[in-house]
Amino acid sequence: MFSYAMKRILIGLMTVYAIATITFFAMHAVPGDPLMRAKVVNEVVRQNLETKYGLNQPLFVQYVTFLTNMLKGDFGISFTQQNRSVNDIIREHFPVSALLGLVAIITAALGGIVGGAVAAIRRNQWPDRTIMSLVILFVSVPSFVFAAFAQVGLAEIKKKFGVEILPVAGWGTLAHLILPGLILGLGTMAFLARLMRSSMLEVVHQDYIRTAKAKGVAPIKIFIRHQLRNAVLPVITFLGPAVAAITTGGFVAEIVFAIPGLGRYFVQAVQQLDYTVIMGLTVFYGTYLVIVVIIVDIIYGFIDPRIRIAGA
């Protein structure tokens, strides 16, 4: 088990290194640079800025400096916010994205599991049809459409009836979390519901369910004890990557609902070619995703010995 875990971690480290290297050179290959502004900066000022950020060095030297600093956990200062370090940005804004992601994943998991299970139990009846129609809707329509609709809807209700169900945008209270969290989780919820439904359908026809029924176990007990518990396994294995994807992918919700999350900074950094922020956030997100995947891999190993044997 130990060697299996070590191997996974080693591969993870190499992945992060590869991500960092590829991003670094790809980013520098893009025309333009972070110091390019709408108005031409005087030559001396530009040289000073280049010296400050080390852009006057050959690219390979910059790469080595970047790697050395990265190992020390220092990603430097942002080009667009010259008095903030990339570490400050991650420290202040990742918790926001993580919290939003957490709410989203909880909603998605609960909604998906319950929805999927109900659809399977009532297969081809109206609950199944309703849930599956919604699933198709949530999978195929991107979340920003729902975000925009929900916001307009709230504004209309506020205007017509003078009632504020939920705030239109902003951050700081529990109420501000609900709508963006729900919308961010919709896609995942739909996917999980589908997964849960098919897994549940498999379980429903197993022999041990028939045995339980024959023994006269109460249907609700069968549902919770035997069906739900067994069917939920694939959903849980999918949750790991989903957590990573949701906590890093809240960009649209963050923009629409004026939430100070990290996703926004990432996208802005790419638009502005803010080298230090791009690298810092890429490595951070990369490491985060790799860690989640490793944890999932290791947990798999615990749950299913076959994976461990095949891996080792």
Place this chain on the structure above:
Amino acid sequence: MTLPRVLNYLKYGIKVALMIEVLFCLGFPSIGYSQLKLKTVTLALSTEPPNLDAGRATDSESFFVLGHSMEGLTRYGKDGNTAPGVAERWTLTEQGVVFYLRADARWSDGQPVVAKDFVFSWRRALDPATASEYSFILYPIKNAELINQGKLPLEQLGAVAKDDRTLEVTFEKPCGYFLGLTAFATYFPIREDLVQRTKDRYASNPESMLFNGPFKLTTWVHGSSLRMERNPFYWNKKNVDVDVIDVPYITPDETARFNLFKTQKIDILGLNKENLSNAQREHFKLRKFTDGTVFYFSFNFREGHLTANKNLRKAIRSVFNANQYVSRIVGIPGTIPGTGLIPAWLNGVNGPFRKEFPLIAVKNDIAMGKQYLAAAMKELKLKSPPSLVWLTTDSPTATKEAEYMQNLLKTTLGIQLKVDKQIFKQRLAKMRAGDFDIVSAGWGPDYADPMTFVDLFTSWNGNNTGQWFNKDYDQHIRNALGTVDTQTRMGEMAKAEKIILEELPIIPTYERTIIYTHSDKIKGLVRRAVGSDPDLTNVKIAD
């Protein structure tokens, strides 16, 4: 590990998550708790201010916050003219200006604002190590440019604190618009002791800043919100009615801001083309102002570019109809179709520059255009109308504009436009490298004087992207830069503008107008092209 145990962990996970949610909820007081008593104006910003270091700020969001929390020697008055700020009076000559600082100007920690706070701030902005992008705006001060290039020590700057309340500024050459410059953020004072204490983190949060303006920044949650409150030490506080400027929302999403205004969460809202019709449907009271920016098509004069041919440029000018362009492409009512380089909002000697120095109207004449094109083809030895590269950005409006021009030039002159669509920074890179024939561009003013526009096309200006060089033009600008006499300065700049319209390094397209609305409780909101916008300093709040 068995399945029930996994589920158990999951249960724990959910419990922990819910606890975090509850803690989060308790940890944050709800927004707007103190709006009951205080006179508050609430706004949403599109991005957070990238840099509140006055010496290094370059963008409108930072200027908005700085303009309310700081004050220069002069400030922008209600009417846009220069009014006294920290300086209560001054004497301006060809050689320089002496500022007399008011005794009751105070920092937000109660200390007096003194002449050396300005000297320190200006030297710091010019220090090559600071690498301030707006350092050029200090160049009218003697030796500023050489100091900025590292060729002279900071102490050689022509700004001397004679005593705490007397600041003597020597000019590099006469500067007739200097009193407008001293209201600009780069000219704001900075306290040396604070910069030494906070170093690299200066102005990264309210604790690492001091304020001498009508308001002080009290909270700043990066990317999320900021709040400015009345500065009790401001000398003119009795004329400030607003207690709090609250910015609880920061989002680039125009629709989100629209919805915030609709639900009365914010008091001021700018409207883009898409939201304009929604605003009309909601019966918002619409207002407009010019933000000062002038847009134009710029021709490339580098070797090998056909656009260096004057007849070709004249041909394009003749078929271009600015009125039609504005109504079809810009689509914002009140937009001024482009006629010249110096926009209508700028003042000349006693009144609007455009009125004092009227332009000859350009006739839109396709037949004439064809004649110019024939002459150009002869000079360039072309058998058929040329094909030109049109460089532009990837915004929807830019795309529409490119298609419009493509169609216009094709149907009237038979000129083919190859559209080179690039994202913002890459368009800049290509523009600087001269990789285009025509580029659609704009210029926003740095100070309220025609010089901020005419200076752009001098041979020594790095922003002259088309690299159009004209000796007479340069001379007129030099003449205007050499005097503080307004009549002479304006006259010279008017002559320079005439050369632009004759030689056509650019075709002016429009002067931007912004449509906005604000809640009824706000009276006397000032919008301006230069300096802090919107300006809430003079706003009165109706109860």
